[in-house]
Amino acid sequence: MLLLLVGIVILHIAALVLLFVSTIVSAWVVNPASSSDLWINCNTLNGVTKCDTANTGVWIQAVQALMILSIIFSILSLFLFFCQLFTLKKGGRFFLTGAFQILASLFVMCGAIIYTVMNSNWVHPSLFYGYSYILAWVAFPLAFISGLIYVILRKRE
C-alpha cells in the first residue's frame, strides 16, 4: 500500500518536472544556428548570440498562458492530494485531485497543439522540434494517466 502511494506521488512529480523543464528551457524549436521557445527567439551567427523576446502574436501568448496554467494546476493537485489523504473518509475517492491533474494535462495538450499548428508565424519553418517540445507532449499522457489513477483510487484505513 505504501509502495503504491510512493509510486503515484513519483509519477505525479515526474509529470510536474517535465512540465517545468518544458516551459523554462529554451529548446522548443532548434537548428544548429538558433533556438526558440515560448519566451525568446535566439539566433547565433558567427559566435554572436542575439535574442529577441517572443512578444509578437496572440497565439504564442496563449501557449505561454496554457503552460503556466498547467504547472499551477499540477502543483495544486499535488497539494490537494496530500490534503485529501488525511481528510478523506474511508472509501472516499480523490476526485478533486484527479480533476485538477486531468485539467493540467488538458492544458498541456491544448498548448502543444496550438504551438504545433501556429508556429509558422514566429519561427522559420525549416527548423526541427527540440526536446522541450517533445517533453511537453510526453508530459500530457503522464499527467492524464496520473489523474485517472487518482480518480480510480480509493482511500483505505
Add this chain to the structure above:
Amino acid sequence: MLSVLALTSVVLLGIASQCTAISVYTNWEKHVQVGSDVRLSCSFFSWHWTSAEVTFSWSYRPDGAKESVSIFHYTNGAPYIATKGPFRDRLEFVGNPNRRDGSIMIRNVDYNDNGTFTCDAKNPPDIMGHPSNVRLLVFEKVPVQAGVITGAIIGVVLGLLILVVAIYYLMRFLVARRVFSLSMRHGKKGKGKEGSQQRQKPKVPLVFISF
C-alpha cells in the same frame, strides 16, 4: 520618549532638506499606429509646493541622430512651441501645470517621428533632478504587448476556479443552514413525543472495491 521623538523628527527633517531633488516621470515607451495622435505624458514629484514659476521642457532626438532639438517649453504660465521644429504645427500642450502635469500631444504621427523624447521639469526652488526619456515607436499595426494576453488568460482561469470554489462553499453553507432550520421546526412540532432530534450519520457504503 519625547526626546527620542524630537531627535527622530530632527533627523528626518535633515534628510528631507537634502532630498530636494525633483523626480520626473514619463512612460518608458509609447507604441502608436501611424497617422494617429499620441499623448506624451510627463509629471513630476517635488517636495515643494508647485510654484508659479514651474517650467516644462521637451526635446526630441530622432533615431540615429546624435543631437537633440528643443521642441517645447512652458514657462511663466505660457506654453511656447518651437517655430522651426519638426512638430511646429502638430504639437499641442495638453498638460495642467498646477496639477504637475506637463503632457504634450503630437498629432498625425509618421515614421519619421521615431525617436526619443526628453521631458525636463523644474519647480523652483527645486531645480535639481534628472530629465526622463520616453521612446516613441510608430507601427503600421500596433503589436500586442508581451504578456498581456498571457496574464489575461491565467487571470480569468484562476478567477473562475476561485469563483467555483466560493460558490460550492456558499451552497454547502446554505444547504446546511436550511437543513438546520428544517430540523429545528421538526423538533418543535414533535416536542411532545421526541425530546431530542435524531442525528443522521452519513452512511458509508459497506461494500467497496479496494484498490
